[in-house]
Amino acid sequence: MKSILIIGLGRFGHHLCLNMARLGNDVMIVDQKEECLEDLLPYVTSAKIGDCTNEAVLKSLGIANFDLCFVCIGTNFQSSLEITSLVKELGGRRVISKANRDIHAKFLLRNGADEVIYPDRDIAEKLSVRYSTDHVFDYIELTPEYSIYEIPPLPEWVHKSIREVDIRNRYHISVLGIKREGRAQLMPPADYVIQAQEHLMVISKREHIEHILKELK
Template identity: 45%
Template sequence: MRSLLVIGLGRFGRHLTMSLAEMKNDIMVVDKDEKIVNKLAPYVSSAQIGDCTDEVVLRDLGVANFDICFVCISDDLETSLVITSTLKELGAKKVVTKVNRDLHVKFLLQNGADDVIYPERDMAHRTALKYSVKEAFDYVELNEHYGIFEIAPPKSWLGHTLKEIDVRRKYHVNIIAYKSADKISALDREMYTFNLDEHLIVAGDRKNFVNMVKQKL
């Protein structure tokens, strides 16, 4: 169980809080809107009403005690910057801040954010990949360029071994596991044979992945 602070309970902040709660984390939420705070209170360890641009409010929260502090106020860059930088000044271990523009990423990373969340961009990448590459079933973005993909093996691979296809050398991606009947198993043997009933879990650069499935060699 991790100790987490979520600041800002807009749509994203609320969804994030509920997902974190389902994973049994120890969560404190903070927002200026009393109604929203009260709605989420039953699902978290602590729910506070307050303006987190006020350093006194943040200090009273004991931000240094949390494993991660999430700042979910992307519609106002100035507010997001103030909260993010103040969290770091008060000793926050890790600050993750939501953004909605490319330009904001640089400013936040330079002013205290250890990481940024860019939901609109990430979902756009995932949607584009899913509907452009019919073999792709799911996609998790690790950073701007790299991700983990779930795909069906190209037809030309069926009946061949991992060693024969030589995916790493030809396409510069790694097949790290295979999925069969919702069970995922590590793929650590070169003589694994590709078959129609199993999906592949592939890690690598997004461009290399797209080139691989488009070529289907």
């Protein structure tokens, strides 16, 4: 469990708050508009109405007491930049700021952000990979080279064990888990026998997974 501060309760901040709270974290939320806070009050430890470009408001929050500080201002970059800088100056341990453009990210990183996230861009990339083929059921990018894909097995893999198929050496992918009817078995043993109705969660370079996807067409 961590102590989380979320500044800015737009759509992204709202969903971030709900998910952080559901995972058992202590969450404090801050926004200038009272109506942005109201439906989240049952889920958070505390809430405050205030303009966080005002240093006095930030000082009253006890910034240094939070494990993570999220700056989720999406519509006013100047405010996002000022708040990010102030949060870091006031002792923010790890400051994570939302950006919409690369140029914004550069300024945020130079002015106190430890990490910058692009929720709109990341979702768009994930959806484009998932829906551009019929055989990718989920996708998580780890690095520019490696990603995790949820795919069906090739027909020649069915009723064979992972060892028999020799997936890692022949196809250059590693099986992280098996998913069936919404349930996942992580790190299956080498003697696990693959079934037709299952999905495989694999880690791979894009070039290697694309070869497998061509065979699935």
